[in-house]
Amino acid sequence: MSDHVLRALTDDGAFRVVVLDATETSQGVVTAQKATDARAQLLAEVLTGTVLVRETMSPDLRVQGIFQGHDGKGRIIADSFPDGTTRGLMQLPKEGDITLGDHAVLNMMRTLHNGELSQGVVSVDPREGISGALMQYMQASEQVTSFIAVGAIVRGSVVARAGGYIVQLLPEVGEGPLMVMTERLREFESIYGLLGAGNAEPNKLLEELLHLMPHTKVGESEVRFECKCSEERLALSLATLPKRDIAELLADGAPLEIDCDYCARHYRFAPERLRGLLATS
Ligand SMILES: [Zn+2]
Numbered sequence: 001m002s003d004h005v006l007r008a009l010t011d012d013g014a015f016r017v018v019v020l021d022a023t024e025t026s027q028g029v030v031t032a033q034k035a036t037d038a039r040a041q042l043l044a045e046v047l048t049g050t051v052l053v054r055e056t057m058s059p060d061l062r063v064q065g066i067f068q069g070h071d072g073k074g075r076i077i078a079d080s081f082p083d084g085t086t087r088g089l090m091q092l093p094k095e096g097d098i099t100l101g102d103h104a105v106l107n108m109m110r111t112l113h114n115g116e117l118s119q120g121v122v123s124v125d126p127r128e129g130i131s132g133a134l135m136q137y138m139q140a141s142e143q144v145t146s147f148i149a150v151g152a153i154v155r156g157s158v159v160a161r162a163g164g165y166i167v168q169l170l171p172e173v174g175e176g177p178l179m180v181m182t183e184r185l186r187e188f189e190s191i192y193g194l195l196g197a198g199n200a201e202p203n204k205l206l207e208e209l210l211h212l213m214p215h216t217k218v219g220e221s222e223v224r225f226e227c228k229c230s231e232e233r234l235a236l237s238l239a240t241l242p243k244r245d246i247a248e249l250l251a252d253g254a255p256l257e258i259d260c261d262y263c264a265r266h267y268r269f270a271p272e273r274l275r276g277l278l279a280t281s
Pocket of ligand 1: 227228229260261262263264265
């Protein structure tokens with residue numbers, strides 16, 4: 001069973017809703033990054049939020065969410081692609097831990113079709129968490145007013161649940177529907193309560209959110225953990241190294257061993273292969 005995303009519109013044209021179950025995807029990344037407990041939760045929430053933003057704002061673009069921990073300590077990178085594949089990376093600080101806290105920031109970055117990057121940076125209020133930072137980002141950088149909640153329930157290295165939703169206010173939203181929705185979300189359980197009660201399944205979450213509001217599902221897509229690395233890609237990036245550096249790697253005559261930072265896949269380049277790069281680069 002892979003994770004999936006559901007998109008819906010309310011029939012009155014007031015709201016667009018995107019819901020996501022990212023449990024398996026988060027588990028894949030958490031395992032590859034050997035993250036546990038609070039770090040794993042933070043990693044899963046940045047991942048879930050990044051996928052939600054891509055699915056809502058630019059499903060056909062690559063979106064990366066880069067979280068920098070309090071006082072600039074450590075980084076979490078969530079990397080989400082248009083085909084639904086998603087990977088993540090956690091870089092721990094040399095000292096201390098990566099946490100929410102003063103001066104933590106979230107940078108949402110999109111790779112446009114012409115290869116240029118478009119980014120928006122917001123500070124993360126520890127009381128509002130990743131959800132609050134994403135709401136701020138949507139307002140400031142995308143000029144979209146929305147309610148966002150992302151959450152992950154993690155025990156040790158096991159992601160019991162990860163998921164979330166975005167309720168986007170469409171330009172035609174009237175005061176009536178807005179009041180109904182605001183009221184609905186106010187009485188709504190926290191995302192952790194919902195996930196804990198087994199309501200992470202997108203259809204259930206959607207029904208909970210749009211209770212009594214006539215709506216139409218407009219799309220569904222899959223999301224999964226997968227890394228884009230390959231021997232060819234790695235060879236290509238090795239080929240960009242200065243010849244002197246490649247010669248140095250060859251010096252001891254042993255194969256070059258490299259692990260992918262994202263998925264921990266192991267690669268081994270025989271000296272002959274490196275020599276080939278030296279000849280062609
Ligand atoms: Zn990889």
